[in-house]
Amino acid sequence: MSIIQIKNVSKTFGPKVALDNVSLEIPEGKIFGLLGPNGAGKTTLIRIINRITIPTSGEVLFQGKRITQRDVEKIGYMPEERGLYRKMKVGEQAMYLAQLKGMSSSQAQQALKEWFVRFGIEGWWDKKVEELSKGMAQKLQFITTVVHKPKLMILDEPFSGFDPVNAEIIRNEILRLKDEGATIILSTHNMESVEELCDNIALINQSKLVITGGVSDIRREYGNNNVELIYTDDQGRHELVLPKETDGTSTLESYIAKGVTINSYKELMPRMNDIFIKLVTEGR
Numbered sequence: 513m514s515i516i517q518i519k520n521v522s523k524t525f526g527p528k529v530a531l532d533n534v535s536l537e538i539p540e541g542k543i544f545g546l547l548g549p550n551g552a553g554k555t556t557l558i559r560i561i562n563r564i565t566i567p568t569s570g571e572v573l574f575q576g577k578r579i580t581q582r583d584v585e586k587i588g589y590m591p592e593e594r595g596l597y598r599k600m601k602v603g604e605q606a607m608y609l610a611q612l613k614g615m616s617s618s619q620a621q622q623a624l625k626e627w628f629v630r631f632g633i634e635g636w637w638d639k640k641v642e643e644l645s646k647g648m649a650q651k652l653q654f655i656t657t658v659v660h661k662p663k664l665m666i667l668d669e670p671f672s673g674f675d676p677v678n679a680e681i682i683r684n685e686i687l688r689l690k691d692e693g694a695t696i697i698l699s700t701h702n703m704e705s706v707e708e709l710c711d712n713i714a715l716i717n718q719s720k721l722v723i724t725g726g727v728s729d730i731r732r733e734y735g736n737n738n739v740e741l742i743y744t745d746d747q748g749r750h751e752l753v754l755p756k757e758t759d760g761t762s763t764l765e766s767y768i769a770k771g772v773t774i775n776s777y778k779e780l781m782p783r784m785n786d787i788f789i790k791l792v793t794e795g796r
Contacts, residue, residue: 515540515664515695516561516579521570523556530556532719533570538664538697538712543690545710545727546699549792553719554699555592558666561697562589574664585614588662590653592669592699596641603637606656613660620659627655631681646673654682658689665689668699683709703785715788717795731781734790742775743767753780 516538523531531553538544548554559565561572563584574583597605603624610620628634631651641649650673658665667686671679686709690696698710706713707727714724723730741752741763754763756779764777 513540514538515575516697517573517576518557518561519571519573521557521560521567521572523553523560523565524568529719531560531567531716534716534719534721535570536714536721536724538695540695541690541693542711543686543696543698543709545706545713546697546716547701547703547706547713547788548716552716554716555668557716558589558591558668558697558699561666562587586663588613588657588660588665590657590665590667590670592672596649596653598640598642600641601637602639602641602644602652605641606652606659609656610659613662615660623659624655627659630685631655647675647678650674651678651682654685658685658694662694664695664697666697666699669701670698671700671702671705703783703788706784713784715791717792722791722795727784728781730787731784732779734787735779735781738780739763739777740780741767741777743772744775745770745772749775 514537518534518536518538521531521534522529534553534557546554546557556565560567561579563579563581572579574580574586600608606624607617607620610624611617615623625634628637633648633651636644636648636652641652644652650670654667654670657667670682670686674682683705686696686698698705700706710727712724712726713730715722725733737756738753739756741754743750743752764774767774
């Protein structure tokens with residue numbers, strides 16, 4: 513089942529075409545990677561989903577019905593351009609944003625306290641936002657994006673500005689939220705994160721949808737149909753790239769017959785980074 517259906521959406525700003533007849537579906541309960549080079553149209557599409565921008569043509573459905581402003585309350589959106597009121601205290605800011613999403617004061621305070629404990633930032637409550645580092649402010653923005661338990665979360669470059677330790681914390685939280693039933697749209701240039709986290713992706717380039725589907729299916733589609741065989745014999749460790757067979761049985765049997773130790777035998781699939789570069793370059 514799809515939580516979001518984008519049907520023939522186009523958007524123009526004067527003579528500039530930002531989106532050109534884009535159609536795709538965001539499956540419920542999955543992490544969906546929204547990919548594309550700078551200026552491709554990703555941010556415009558995100559803003560259309562959030563009803564910040566209205567499409568020139570086409571429509572967006574939320575759970576099967578045309579999306580309304582009331583549906584937007586069920587969406588958590590963390591834009592790439594972080595926006596916090598620097599003179600407000602951290603707790604005051606978090607409470608304000610949580611209540612904007614429909615939480616009562618008591619609900620917001622309880623949920624926020626739990627998140628602050630989870631992130632080990634209980635001591636930040638009475639600090640001013642302007643005292644926070646970029647990474648600390650981003651943690652706060654992440655919390656205020658997800659605290660009301662939205663059905664759909666849109667995270668635009670959520671790992672930007674984080675050191676590896678804090679990036680791993682956010683990755684784990686994204687996976688936990690997915691396990692709890694949330695749908696997450698992840699807009700990122702980090703292809704490693706796409707491979708680690710995303711179930712499905714869509715690639716937009718020059719305002720058009722280039723490809724969409726499951727990550728493993730797309731990687732297999734763009735593979736060269738080879739396998740990697742790693743084995744050990746008296747001479748040491750060897751790595752071979754061989755044409756893929758239907759089941760690989762004859763290859764493995766022939767090497768086992770030689771008395772070698774098979775370390776691994778696996779299909780070689782291209783990295784998402786290589787596929788991204790190939791498709792974007794071809795588009796140019």
